[in-house]
Amino acid sequence: MLTEKLAVSAIAAFGNGAADPSQLGRTAGLKVGYEEGYLRGRASVIIQQERPPFPVRNLKILYVGSGKGFPYAPIDEAISATLQTLVSELFIYEQGQVLSDLVTGLRPDLVLVLDGMEMPTEQIDAVRAKGIPTAVWLTDDPYYTDITVSLASHYDYVFTLERNCVDLYSNAGCAHVHYLPFAAYTEHYRPTLSRSPVRRNLSFIGSAYWNRVQFLQPIIGELIAHGLMINGIWWDRLPEYPQFQDHIELGKWMGPAETAEVYSGTKIILNLHRSPFEETVNNNTAGILAVSPNPRTFEISACGTLQLVDARDDLALFYTPGKEIETFSSPEELLLKIQFYLTHEQERREIALRALERTYRDHTYSNRLDELLRYIFG
Structure with missing residues (x-):
């Protein structure tokens, strides 16, 4: 669209004695191409820049996904793939397993649950009874707090992506509540470095x-x-x-x-x-x-x-x-x-x-x- 506007301006200028509109249109196109290339080039430099590595902790983590499928599945993928780079051992809970039986064999340092609405709280209670810490990262605050305020109290640690929910969970008896928004998983979300097919x-x-x-x-x-x-x-x-x-x-x-x-x-x-x-x-x-x-x-x-x-x-x-x-x-x-x-x-x-x-x-x-x-x- 920008090319068309510049080309129209070029034709108007030609009518006032300026250069050939085909040449001006070509110049306009080259300008748009340069701007696009400049943006993609600088984006490439930014995403390839080396950054300090995050520490890898000697921890054994059991990750329990949301169990809801799409659109939560990409968040599950982002969290599990990232955790693999941050801890020494990562295990993924599969639907249908009995969580308390699973942790008996694995003895993880932490059971981390995303969302928590599909995980029966009695299973979380059974895990805690074995002395294994549990944490939940809530995905939809404050939209479903009528539901999440009751399930959150079953966890040792509660992470919410809404700052206004911290006091809600603390007042409900949760001892450790932390504000932790989601983020960008850069394997999914990154610039198109060549000319994008979407315009x-x-x-x-x-x-x-x-x-x-x-x-x-x-x-x-x-x-x-x-x-x-x-x-x-x-x-x-x-x-x-x-x-x-x-x-x-x-x-x-x-x-x-x-x-x-x-x-x-x-x-x-x-x-x-x-x-x-x-x-x-x-x-x-x-x-x-x-x-x-x-x-x-x-x-x-x-x-x-x-x-x-x-x-x-x-x-x-x-x-x-x-x-x-x-x-x-x-x-x-x-x-x-x-x-x-x-x-x-x-x-x-x-x-x-x-x-x-x-x-x-x-x-x-x-x-x-x-x-x-x-x-x-x-």
Whole structure:
């Protein structure tokens, strides 16, 4: 699209006595190609940069995945693959095994459970009765806290990706509660270093929760005009869906590889958090406000693209707004920033690259799991 705009400008200039429009169009194309190559080249340098290794601890860990399948399976893969690089022995629990019998033979130093909703708490109690520490990393706080607040008390250590849930679990009797957001698994989420087959101005990947529909509806026509493409379920809720359905891929769950390809091939990715107060899909009767960034925040930034995300209080702990990420608080502000960054390539590119560098340095699963192990084992 940028090539077309530059070519149109070139033709207009030719009409005023400038050079041959074919030559100017070629120049415009070369400029776009240079900018694309420059971005990919610098991204390549960032992701290949050597970083200090994380310590490998002499620990035996038993990892219990979520048991929920997709979309949790990629997180299970990220955690288990990363743990293999951080501990001396890793064992993976398989569905159908009796956890208490398994730990009797293995005698692990820790049983780490993701999510915990599929693991009966009596099995966790039996493991603890054998003197083996247990930990749970909760995946969906604060959206299902009616359920998680009761299961969390069965674990020795509770890790939550929502800062506002720390007091909830502490007040429920959990002795060790720690704030630990998810991260980017860089084997899944990384820039496309060659020319991406995806070429978009704007993308949004995610479900059409009602707060997202209500936020985007006033400006949906203008977003579509700027090239917005949407992938996700429930977007037929949008009143304008029949008008814009050729810009909406409805009902599709995208895996990490395809998602990363879209992220990397899009100039601006929109990230609009779901609401913690939507009663039809949440179990959060305590009304806990969400202030922490979602996992998508880190995954987008790991793909070397500019992210526009609705402002959350904790965001600045992870990325510097205006330098490594851009935020918005209203549909009007979102639209203004889209218009700016689609016409200011250098500014867009530099924020994207700084976010990429920050993510690879501070926000990988190696960072998070090293922090988890330090919290438990010192």
